[in-house]
Amino acid sequence: MCSPRCCSAAARANGNAMNFDLSEEQTMLRDAAQKFLRAEYGFDARNRIVASETGMSRDHWRRFGEFGWLGVALPQEHGGFGGGMVETIQIAEPMGAALVVEPYLASAVLGAQAVARAGSPAQQAAWLPGLASGELVLALAHTEDDSRHQLAHVAAHAAATGGGWLLSGRKSGVLGAPWADGFVVVARTAGAVHEHRGISLFMVGAKTPGVQVEGYRVYDGSRAGDLLLDAVVLGRDALLGVEGEGLGLLEQLIDLGIVAACADALGAMGALLRKTVEYTGTRKQFDVPIASFQVIQHRLVDMFAAIEASRSLLLMAALHAEHPDAAARSRAASAAKAGIGERARFVAQQAVQLHGGVGMTEELDIGHYFRRLTMFCHLFGGSDHHLQRFAALRGAA
């Protein structure tokens, strides 16, 4: 694994064509996350959090903040670490392996990056320190009932008033919604429902009058919700970024979200392979461990190969996350989502299959990984959607 820094100038200066090593800081981040989550976020502890009334541990969230994980890709002047996606995936992968339900992707990536990339100095000062420390949760509300994964399909609308904006509409599938202190809401300020121009982003406090959250528990153990916006009165300073030019930012946020989600999925896939190798090595049928059967061995190797290819695609996408050409960045993200999505599905299904009946039980963690990876497969659009996006961007990149 490498950062854009280490595999470009420095590596070439050394005469190395490639350097995929992590820097010392990146290694430390990754090791610390693995160590903490293994010790403090075991399967039983995790299930207690899922079953609790709020469904997340604020204590853990603040600990994640203290460790610097939530601000890893935020600017240093706002309490961040000043890293990028290569640092982010060092955290996201162990979180997937530990089935963490707290809103790392939803808030630390999607929400926080929106503010970090487009926020005014005042918006950054208001949100980033709290997001980095784990005091605040900020969710991105972009999907609508009829949009599916078409980002330009925005019907929610915001009208300019004398002192600011009047926002109305309905958003669905908002990750982390019940926990959110605020939302980055995608709404239309001009144009027809599907037009690329005229989309704007707004910072909306969760307690603003007219904002209603219909929260639910998601099948992967996290929480999400629908957002009802009924004539919400916002100040002029609620606008995030440039009026009418929000689609580019939204595309960028989704690409970043995809990279983080892919890392999370890779963590879950790796955990499943480890557990499946262990199980098939101990489960005996016909007086021998089932891993002694060639059909099982080859299936395990297929899972391993799927994970290695996924790691390569993740690395590729992470290295393109800050590419100056938006089409090249989006193509990389879509390639990773399509390629890893198919493999995540395969690994999840085969882990259940090779565990047999016990893989079908709620008591074992296998099914929970299965559901997390199923969620990943459909998040931000499935493989078909990203194959189409990848193909469509070919001319543009």
Added chain:
Amino acid sequence: MDIDFNAEDLAFQREVRAWFEANTPPELRRKTVTGEMLQKDEIVRWQRRLDAQGWLVTGWPQEHGGPGWTPTRRYIFDLERAAACAPIGLSMGVIMLGPVLMAFGAPEQRAHYLPRIRRCEDWWCQGYSEPGAGSDLASLKTAAVADGDDYVVNGSKMWTTYAHWATHMFCLVRTAGTGKKQEGISFLLIEMDRAGIEVRPIVSIDGEHSLNQVFLTDVRVPKKNLVGREGQGWDIAKYLLTHERTSIAGVAECKAHLANLHAAAAERRSGGRPLVEDAAMRLKLARAEIELMALEYTNFRVLAATAAGKAPGPESSLLKTMGTAVQQTLSELDIDIAAEKAWPWHERGEFGRGRYAHAMERYCYSRAATIYGGSDEVQKNVLAKMLLGGGAR
């Protein structure tokens, strides 16, 4: 070769269609469309309704209360029932134990149990798998030791579907520990209210409770509950599993499911347009339909061969692998179409939203289809033996 229905068949089709249209309770229809688990009393009421019409034990011979239909009529009946979104309503008693008793049961066992199965007076569960005996079923350890007029049964059965609803269990037990392990197995009928039986729930990854582990501790079972001879249990089990595998193809269910997927994709919007207009979605639906056609015509061929008097053999393994693959594909398409509408989990007794209320539940449980009734890997071993004769290892 002829697959056209004749005039009588067409009249029969109209009759069946009209009956299901008029008699399927809306609540059962809704649950069948969304994939929600039916409750015991719903299944019992529905089975009795079908039995009153003479349409429950459609696969049984006439002497035991079957309607005496040709394979064509049974096919038409299944299609129409599924198309009306009426639940299959069949139980392990009807599909599995009935045929076993007809083939291996004593006259008094048939006379006692078969009418009770038909009228749903007994609910049967299947005691096959054990914690240590899954794919290697013959290594089962639950022991039945003769003691006077009884067997004393000790052991544990696993993945016992609906054991918590059952009044009876048909069970594979070990009556001899010597010789080939298959030869020491017997087929025993056990009433679930006997002393020493404990049923513990297993919650599966769909969040539902249909599976159980059954513990048997010094359970006394009269010897008259033995089906066939001592040591004949393995042959009976193989006979029964073959029956299970042919019914597992589920062509009619898959056709109804596919129709529902088309309706869902027409209703769902993507970027404001009907999702069914999306090129990738159309290809997926088309591919699933073609797989289903291959399944349907393979099923026809096997049915035709069995109607001609050939016992179902390894081809039932082929039907099982093909059928479960199609079922899993269709369940996956549900959550694909639903996207975030399938996210909600265990909220107010529902899962996803609207027609997707149980889509994720169904997808999760569909993964069991390649595990139960002999895993995919075991079916392929059976097929490999057929292909390679003694050469398969």
